[in-house]
Amino acid sequence: MVCELGDDSAWPAFLEARSVLAQGTREFVFVRRGAQWSCLPTGTADLRPAQQVFALSHAPVSALAADAALTVFDPADAMVPTFVHPTRRPVDASFLAMARVYLPVLLGAAAARRRGRTFVAAHVTQTLDGRIACPNGQSQWIGNAADLRHAHRMRALLDGVLVGAGTVRTDDPRLDVRHVTGPNPRRIVLSGSGAILRERHDRHAFRGAGCDVVVAAGNGAPAPGRSHVLEVPATADALDPVAVLAALRSRDVHSIYLEGGSQTLSSFLQARCIDLLQVHIAAMVLGAGIPSFTLTPVEHVRHGLQFTMDHTMLDGHVLLSCWPSVGEAG
Numbered sequence: 001m002v003c004e005l006g007d008d009s010a011w012p013a014f015l016e017a018r019s020v021l022a023q024g025t026r027e028f029v030f031v032r033r034g035a036q037w038s039c040l041p042t043g044t045a046d047l048r049p050a051q052q053v054f055a056l057s058h059a060p061v062s063a064l065a066a067d068a069a070l071t072v073f074d075p076a077d078a079m080v081p082t083f084v085h086p087t088r089r090p091v092d093a094s095f096l097a098m099a100r101v102y103l104p105v106l107l108g109a110a111a112a113r114r115r116g117r118t119f120v121a122a123h124v125t126q127t128l129d130g131r132i133a134c135p136n137g138q139s140q141w142i143g144n145a146a147d148l149r150h151a152h153r154m155r156a157l158l159d160g161v162l163v164g165a166g167t168v169r170t171d172d173p174r175l176d177v178r179h180v181t182g183p184n185p186r187r188i189v190l191s192g193s194g195a196i197l198r199e200r201h202d203r204h205a206f207r208g209a210g211c212d213v214v215v216a217a218g219n220g221a222p223a224p225g226r227s228h229v230l231e232v233p234a235t236a237d238a239l240d241p242v243a244v245l246a247a248l249r250s251r252d253v254h255s256i257y258l259e260g261g262s263q264t265l266s267s268f269l270q271a272r273c274i275d276l277l278q279v280h281i282a283a284m285v286l287g288a289g290i291p292s293f294t295l296t297p298v299e300h301v302r303h304g305l306q307f308t309m310d311h312t313m314l315d316g317h318v319l320l321s322c323w324p325s326v327g328e329a330g
């Protein structure tokens with residue numbers, strides 16, 4: 001089955017799932033009536049009129065109408081979802097494509113909050129030869145419109161979106177969710193040296209409330225606009241991602257979407273602080289440019305970072321969801 005993430009019709013149900021999880025409810029079902037999907041705590045859902053039910057356990061089977069299709073996902077199985085269809089009715093493939101990508105994110109973020117840690121999903125849009133920008137830093141757009149919408153959905157599901165100062169300088173991103181419905185995340189800019197605080201203050205990331213600029217202790221300066229400066233202990237301006245995540249938890253940020261660039265992604269990957277790495281592969285070769293990641297060299301392939309991988313299609317491009325085999329530093 002080719003999974004496409006292009007259809008937005010079920011999207012509001014994932015926002016409802018975020019709210020249900022935030023209320024501490026861990027048992028919920030997605031229900032489709034007509035063309036509309038919704039998400040409800042398991043006990044409160046009336047399943048009789050539903051055509052499609054997606055549940056986190058087999059519990060709702062007895063409450064189903066005879067012609068309803070049931071899909072069951074056991075979150076304890078693995079990060080890469082396996083779906084079971086006990087009623088053997090035709091299922092809604094476009095909903096399942098979204099569930100494969102967004103449900104593990106929602107559950108991972110909720111679990112991290114319960115356990116006092118931070119869920120980090122990282123995203124990179126790269127060419128076939130692993131470049132995220134031309135040598136001069138120009139990168140818009142390697143991806144496509146479907147990738148942009150996907151990135152905005154991810155922002156809406158997580159507490160914060162984080163980028164390095166280099167990306168703010170080159171791309172001046174707005175870091176909001178304007179391509180989908182949902183809440184805007186906190187905007188977080190990493191600048192160990194604090195140099196970004198001493199430059200232009202009119203960048204999009206600093207406009208309005210809701211921006212944290214993370215700098216090494218001693219490198220603080222007056223914050224641009226209504227931004228907040230977070231000083232984190234560091235050695236020679238190099239921030240330890242574990243300390244960055246701890247500081248962000250003090251701002252009630254328990255899940256982040258790390259959107260680059262290369263230096264920022266590499267430092268979090270090297271520190272084993274990424275729970276999920278989403279790699280969008282565009283059908284393009286640049287031949288030179290900024291690489292997705294640069295890590296400390298290893299001398300044997302068995303020392304490379306290992307992942308479990310799933311894939312989805314984004315309007316002809318591939319989105320890989322890669323779960324590190326070893327993680328949880330933050």
Ligand SMILES: NC(=O)c1ccc[n+]([C@@H]2O[C@H](COP(=O)([O-])OP(=O)(O)OC[C@H]3O[C@@H](n4cnc5c(N)ncnc54)[C@H](OP(=O)(O)O)[C@@H]3O)[C@@H](O)[C@H]2O)c1
Pocket residue numbers: 123124125126131132133136137138139140142163164165166167168170171190191192193194195196237238239240241259260261262263264265267290
């Ligand atoms: N294709 C994509 O998916 C994508 C996504 C985002 C960006 N980009 C491209 O990537 C390029 C920017 O990437 P980049 O690697 O040059 O820059 P970057 O990672 O965006 O920013 C690097 C800067 O962030 C701060 N920083 C990051 N990690 C740090 C750490 N652990 N400790 C302390 N400071 C840290 C430092 O700021 P200070 O120097 O201020 O201390 C550092 O110079 C641009 O060309 C942009 O267009 C592509």
